[in-house]
Amino acid sequence: MPELDRALAAPSTHDRSARRTVDVLDVSDLRFPGGTSHSIAEEVTAQAHAGYTTGLVTLNGPLVARVSAVNPLIRRSVEAGHAALLIGREPVHARVVVVRHPAVLQHAADQLPPVHTDHVVIVANAGPSDIDGHEHYDPGTVHEIAHRSFGTEPIWAPIGPLVRAAIAGRVPRASMTDHDWVNIIDVDAWQVPAEQRPQRPGRRGDADGTAAPPRRPVVGRHSRSSPQKWPSDPATLRAVYPDDGSWTVRVLGGAEPAEQVLGRIPQGWEVLEFGTMSPRDFLASLDFFVYFHNPNWVEAFGRTILEALATGVPAVLPPHFEPVFADAALYAEPHEVRAVVESMHADPDAYAAQASRALRAARERFGHEAHVARLERIIGAPSSPPVTRRVPTPSHPATAPSPAALFISSNGAGMGHLTRLLAYALRCRPQLEPHFFSLSQAAPVVASFGLPYQYLPSAAAAGLEPGRWHRYFATRVAETIERVRPRFVVFDGTWPYEGISMVRSEHPDIPWVWSRRGLWRSGKNREQLKKAEWFDLVIEPGDLASPADRGVTATAPAHRVGPVTLLDPDDLDDRTDARRALGLDPSARLALVSLGAGNINDTSGDVGAAVAALRQLDVEVCVTRPEIAVDGGAMDDVHLVREFPLSRYYHAFDLAISATGYNSFHELLRFGVPSLFVPNRSTALDDQHARARFAAGQGWVHQLDAVTTELAVPLLGELLERGEQMVKHVADVDPGNGAADAAARLAELAGV
Incomplete structure (x- = not known):
């Protein structure tokens, strides 16, 4: 576990035993990036506000392939004092153990400390199998492991009707709860004040009192960029997320699965990567939340749907979600989505009524109170006074956001x-x-x-x-x-x-x-x-x-x-770290060639001539473009570098052969890289020739209008010998980075 996580988990000697006696022990893989960790964090907050004490035990399960830290939302819960992260093999006493994601327990139960408890709830937040038919867990096996690990008969709490159906018959019938263990949400934290929302659907009035045409619908979705989270065929995708420009389609979480199905990202779509915008602000920018997924995937609940409802955004969903959300959402087959959206978009009263139903359902059926009530049914009243309630937004500090x-x-x-x-x-x-x-x-x-x-x-x-x-x-x-x-x-x-x-x-x-x-x-x-x-x-x-x-x-x-320049000199890696990061020989002489596309073995072109000259000088070559041709020649001494910003690693290179666009020109000079400048001859406006000639005239660099091996070899040889002394004089006239x-x-x- 990363050291910072250990610091969160390290109690002092005098309170260690107290911290390991809790009302609720949540057991899961706390590294999960998405809905599972969000749901745990939400329940921890509700428990703290009600007075239930919480312990957290993380198991490194099979569904998170890489080494990573505890999810930031759970870390914040620990830092806020809402829960204790329990590390080590000392016994834990809990009134109830809540296991989230059965696969974690099936594959990592050996990592559990000794746990003494009267009740065990296995929250089945996903079906046993994924869209490819791969079985992540066997319900019967998990049931036996839970009984053996905790010493008591577990109960199963499906997160929704589809998961209930998927595990029915595979666990003892008496162990299944009557009610689904639905996800919860802090509605107050997700609501957006009216003055912070974009104008909602309906006809807009111009300043002169006349009516302006209604703007086109803004529909969107928020999910992980996983194939199971997206429709798998082009017809469904285009039906629910049009690519004809008639709607504005916004996506938070990336759209690679859709791009693979459609062959491109449609020009009418706005795609944000996961984590680049708060879900609350993203959802508040939508008119409709439209969520359709792979038909082979059993979507257990849909936490992002609940977040949309709590933000007051009408959701349009496949009919199989109706048993979960009832009248809180709208339901349609893919070919019906356009009619549903455009009909409600044109009817402000109907739109407002649906937004009110969504908010009311989020508060009454999925609020924190619902979770506290189900805990009371299992273990009774909390053992401690409630933690003082604060209402920050789910991913923002309590302070006002920056403009x-x-x-x-x-x-x-x-x-x-x-x-x-x-x-x-x-x-x-x-x-x-x-x-x-x-x-x-x-x-x-x-x-x-x-x-x-x-x-x-x-x-x-x-x-x-x-x-x-x-x-x-x-x-x-x-x-x-x-x-x-x-x-x-x-x-x-x-x-x-x-x-x-x-x-x-x-x-x-x-x-x-x-x-x-x-x-x-x-x-x-x-x-x-x-x-x-x-x-x-x-x-x-x-x-x-x-x-x-x-x-x-x-x-x-x-x-x-x-x-x-994007970076300042102090931002660069040193030579050793830069070469290690790029996977380059720590002792070889290395040159960076950044001249655009070209065949490395065609010496009639700038790229090929530059590579040939460097080979004559026994200098290994790094090129910056993936379009280089590789046919007809060895590539053993040519490395491809694609990092951005590459300037962070400039200390890895002994010299550079580069065009003189604004960025590369100033980065190479400011960061002290001996350079041979070759101006790009095809620019319509940028005077790269003037830049190259001026720098060479100052004695900072060498310059060629076009590269030939005969001309380049002596210039590169001189740069290897005294290029550092030449370029260091740039510092005498550099006024510093103007970005600040x-x-x-x-x-x-x-x-x-």
Whole structure:
């Protein structure tokens, strides 16, 4: 167990025995990332507020394959004093043992300490088999193990009717409870004040009193990105989550199973990875929660459904959920979903009535009181005074959330626009809560920094003519603004889209910022510069080659900051750790080649010539692009590196051969990597030649307009000998990372 978990579990000597005598002992694999751990944490909270003391025993079961820590929600319960995490072999005394997930007990009962108890409840929160027919547990075997381990006859508590049917006949009939052990929820913590909700369905009134057309329905789902949690055929997927743009479809938890079935993520979908947004805020942004899953999967209960109901969002579900949720939800076959959603979306009164039924059912049938009542039926009254009740939201601290900020990146040739915005956004936290809206197919990297994102295909990727796409862009951005409610919007790109002016007219009170790098090719893009009047502030990231800037931005008004890089020098791994992280030889001479696609054995191209030159110098090669061709040659001395941000590992390399886009240019120079720069000849606006020539003219690097082996070998040889001395002079003129200055200016704009 990780040391931090041990610290949570370590009682002092004088209270150890007291901590191991509890009302309720919850036994499970506390590493579960999803509903099982959430349900345990919810029950622990209800028990504490009622006065029941709780102990937790974690078993490393077969369903969590990797070593990981206790689920954060359960950790917070322990840290709040609601439960004690019990480690070691000392005996535990409990009035009732509650086992969650029978498979854990079947495969890991040998990890239990001695337990003395009068009652054992096995909560069957899933059926014995998964969608592939693999049996995770045998109910009869689990029953025998529980009897042997705890010394008393267990009772079985199915979480819902489908699981009840799945285990019926496989456990003694007398051991089955009459009532399902339904999941519970703290309704007060999940409710969202009306002023924090987006406008609900119905006709909207314009400022002049006329009626505006109703906006399209916003439907969504929240679940783990598992095949069993998604429909398995394209027809069902398109029926319940349309891909024709008629609805806004939002997904929290990833959509890889749907992508595999459909072959793509539909352009009308907004997909957030698991953990990048609080479920409460996500659900509050929906009009309808639509949840359909693999038909071969026995969905025992559906905790995310209950969360939607507690948030006041009408749920549309397959009919088999009706015995569980009754009139709290709406039920339809896949082909009926569109009619159900659109009918209620057009009827505000019916919509409001269904939302009220959902909330009422969540409170009356699935509230904390329901759990306390079932415990009282088993063991009677609690042994201790109630813990003082606090009502934070399920995944937020009790303090008010930080105001939001929206960052929009265009779709450039590389990742420069997205990376610059990340550099600003990460330095805006925690004063602001960043949200991303990106046209870059690299948008998912945002999730690795714990930030929510939304991907919108560019006009070319979406196959739309420009006029239609600009309207589409404006609609999607406006919807995002209504959901996120940002203090400001930052756009990074060299070509502001016409849709921006459309959005500004709809939301005139929100400031817009243009993050606009310089060094445009001389005379180019002058008409775009006029669009600065659309923005309240222009931030220009500095350029170490700015003395060579002859473009139209050189004298344009802007708030200029230092050159922007995602990382600072202190963020980089040292040479040993960097090579270990990339799986590289700790002692070999290594070069990074970052020139785009190319055949490594075609010496007529830049990539092939660079690799050949490095081979002549006995330097191993690392390339950054997966598109390199490998036919016709050995790859033993060529390594593929794909990490982001790769700059974290720059100390692994003895030198680099790189294009001179904004990001790579400044990262390599700022982080002291001896470099041969080869400007990209196909850029429409970015003056990479000016950057490369200026840096070489300062003696910091070497430069070639095109690579040949004959020209590259002597230059690379010199970089190996004295490249570190050359590049270290960059520090004399580097004003420091401008990302912090830009973030401070944005925070000032937001008033925080």
